[in-house]
Amino acid sequence: DAEITQSPRHKITETGRQVTLACHQTWNHNNMFWYRQDLGHGLRLIHYSYGVHDTNKGEVSDGYSVSRSNTEDLPLTLESAASSQTSVYFCASSGLVGHEQFFGPGTRLTVL
C-alpha cells in the first residue's frame, strides 16, 4: 500500500546544529508539504513543493530549507537549530488537484 513516512520519529539536538528531517511518500504525488505544530497555533506551513526542483516558502519558512531532487522525497533542513524550532513536524503530500492531503506520522524535535 502507498504511504508517507517520516524519520526520525523523535530527535533531540543542540542549538546551532544542522538537522535534517526526512519525508518519503510512495503515492507518486507531485505536491509535498512541511508543517510544524505548536500548542495554540494549529498547523503552520513551512515549505511546499509542486514537483521536482520546485520549492516555495510557506507561512513560517525562516530558518528552514527544503530541496526536491525526486518525486518521493522532500527533506527539511534546519541550518542552525534554535530552541524556538522545538516542535512537532508533519510532512504531507497530495495529487495535482490536491483535495486530500495525506499526512505522515510526525517527527517530534527538541532543540536544547
Add this chain to the structure above:
Amino acid sequence: DAKTTQPPSMDCAEGRAANLPCNHSTISGNEYVYWYRQIHSQGPQYIIHGLKNNETNEMASLIITEDRKSSTLILPHATLRDTAVYYCIVRVAGQTGANNLFFGTGTRLTVIP
C-alpha cells in the same frame, strides 16, 4: 485568504450525532470547504470537502449554507474514537491553492461515554 471561525471545544454523547459548525463569511467563489481531524499525537486526517452542494461519504456529511458563509460537519453516530480536533479549512483547489491551506486551531470534540 478566507479564514474560518470555529468554537474551541464541544462535547457529544456517544452514539449521538455530532454537529460541528464553521463560519467562513469571506469565502470566495472558487474556494472549497475542507474538513480534517487530528487524533491525539497523529497526523491530520482528511474527512470531506465540498464547494456548493452538500456532501456525504463513509465518515461524515458536510452541509454548506446557500450563501456559503457557513457549514456544518456532521458525524452521524459519534464514537469514542471520534474524539479529536476538527479543522475547517477553506482554500482554492489545485497547485495555486497549496499555500492557502490554513489550519487554525480547530474545534476539540470530546465524545462522552
